[in-house]
Amino acid sequence: MREKYDVVVVGAGPAGSMAARAAAREGASVLLFDKRRELGVPVQCGEALNEDVLKELDIRPDSRWALSKTNAVKLVSPSGIEVRIAERKIVGKIGYILDRKIFDKYLTTLAAKGGADIMVGTLVDGLILEDGKPQGVRVRGVNGRLEVRAEVIIAADGVGSRVARWAGLNTYLKLDDIETGVQFQMVGINFESPSMMEYYFGNKIAPGGYCWVFPKGEDMANVGLGILGSRAERRPIEYLRDFVARMPSLSKGKIIEINAGGVPVGGPIKQTVKDNLLVVGDAARQVNALTGGGIDSAMQAGNIAGEVAAKAVAEGDTSEKRLSEYEKRWRELMGKRLERYLRAKNVLVSLTDDDLDRLAKALSEVKFDKISLTDMLRVLIKAHPKLFWKLKGLM
Ligand SMILES: Cc1cc2nc3c(=O)[nH]c(=O)nc-3n(C[C@H](O)[C@H](O)[C@H](O)COP(=O)(O)OP(=O)(O)OC[C@H]3O[C@@H](n4cnc5c(N)ncnc54)[C@H](O)[C@@H]3O)c2cc1C
Numbered sequence: 001m002r003e004k005y006d007v008v009v010v011g012a013g014p015a016g017s018m019a020a021r022a023a024a025r026e027g028a029s030v031l032l033f034d035k036r037r038e039l040g041v042p043v044q045c046g047e048a049l050n051e052d053v054l055k056e057l058d059i060r061p062d063s064r065w066a067l068s069k070t071n072a073v074k075l076v077s078p079s080g081i082e083v084r085i086a087e088r089k090i091v092g093k094i095g096y097i098l099d100r101k102i103f104d105k106y107l108t109t110l111a112a113k114g115g116a117d118i119m120v121g122t123l124v125d126g127l128i129l130e131d132g133k134p135q136g137v138r139v140r141g142v143n144g145r146l147e148v149r150a151e152v153i154i155a156a157d158g159v160g161s162r163v164a165r166w167a168g169l170n171t172y173l174k175l176d177d178i179e180t181g182v183q184f185q186m187v188g189i190n191f192e193s194p195s196m197m198e199y200y201f202g203n204k205i206a207p208g209g210y211c212w213v214f215p216k217g218e219d220m221a222n223v224g225l226g227i228l229g230s231r232a233e234r235r236p237i238e239y240l241r242d243f244v245a246r247m248p249s250l251s252k253g254k255i256i257e258i259n260a261g262g263v264p265v266g267g268p269i270k271q272t273v274k275d276n277l278l279v280v281g282d283a284a285r286q287v288n289a290l291t292g293g294g295i296d297s298a299m300q301a302g303n304i305a306g307e308v309a310a311k312a313v314a315e316g317d318t319s320e321k322r323l324s325e326y327e328k329r330w331r332e333l334m335g336k337r338l339e340r341y342l343r344a345k346n347v348l349v350s351l352t353d354d355d356l357d358r359l360a361k362a363l364s365e366v367k368f369d370k371i372s373l374t375d376m377l378r379v380l381i382k383a384h385p386k387l388f389w390k391l392k393g394l395m
Helices: 013-025 052-056 098-112 238-247 295-315 320-350 353-364 371-384 387-392
Strands: 004-010 030-033 048-049 065-071 074-078 082-086 095-100 118-121 122-130 133-142 144-157 178-187 196-199 210-215 220-228 254-264 278-280
Touching: 004 013, 004 295, 013 074, 013 098, 030 095, 030 098, 030 254, 048 052, 052 295, 074 118, 082 353, 095 098, 095 144, 098 118, 098 220, 122 144, 144 295, 144 387, 178 238, 210 238, 238 254, 254 278, 278 295, 278 320, 295 320, 353 387
Parallel strands: 004 030, 004 144, 030 118, 074 196, 144 278
Antiparallel strands: 048 095, 065 095, 074 082, 122 133, 133 144, 178 220, 178 254, 196 210, 210 220
């Protein structure tokens, strides 16, 4: 290990590992820190991932971590009306249910094989600031206390990010901007199809969110929910226990793991770049606010951040102005998409259970052969012009 690196990455989740891999690929010396002794553990995720991002980043699905393939979705309204969407036009819309305990380590392995140094079991607990600009990090962990200097620091430290805040960026989350998730990994359950992802809606079962059943093999699934803390009257785990108990397909199953975590659903932070610093993934709130999915955007943003950081170091200019290429590129790639999902989430949380039932009824009468928000909205507005005002923000 050296005393100085071109790029230091804080956090070896999907964002940080992809950033470290890309920066090393571009020729930078890279050190990736994670406070966890075992990467990917504990899991705080439903583990669903679209295959597009794997193709885009040249990562071949591996049966060790891509546990099941999904190509269909079932949405269930509060009164039980089902909407089924089978992905018949299969153009890159296959999904996977991952094993993140293996997947996260695998991504870090790619970074290590690409040349990045890795230090796990090491918490970054401060920035070295000179004239208010980050020049490195202070860490403590398995190797004791250390200071490591860097030209660029990439903050990939997840939803609870502190690094960006230390550098003066606003990452404040209001209560309404955070969805609380809890999940059981269950065995011995029945589901309709191991390739179908099931979503259940209703203000009584999951206020401000939804419940999910994501198959993970023949009789195993991730069964979880995300709710808005500001709407909930009970603890998330109590809602989840009730959901499992009232579902005949689940109630006889056994829980072999419980995990929980927060998802930032208030949209990306306004500024993700400072002199010598970039912010990526959950730390930058680059999450699909409607589904709570953030693995794909974290990987994409991490990859861009790593590339830009390495190039900026090579050019000898790591100013905010030079690094803003990262901000421009990630916003071009996913900014509009994330904004649209945020508006969709805001509509979803404004709907009553009656609204949800009416919408589900309209959708259930149409055969969709791809999972497209636009196609669904067209049907909804045609069937329920009165809901136009609630849904118009999404068109
Ligand atoms: C209940 C739940 C269900 C979810 N389901 C899905 C889903 O099905 N699909 C999906 O796409 N997304 C899902 N998400 C969101 C997804 O987990 C995140 O968007 C994704 O992990 C973001 O990746 P990241 O690399 O930005 O952050 P993380 O994966 O959180 O990684 C951050 C890393 O930084 C490390 N770290 C933090 N602080 C420090 C520090 N100071 N020093 C050193 N290391 C530090 C942490 O140990 C961690 O390894 C879910 C989230 C929750 C909570």
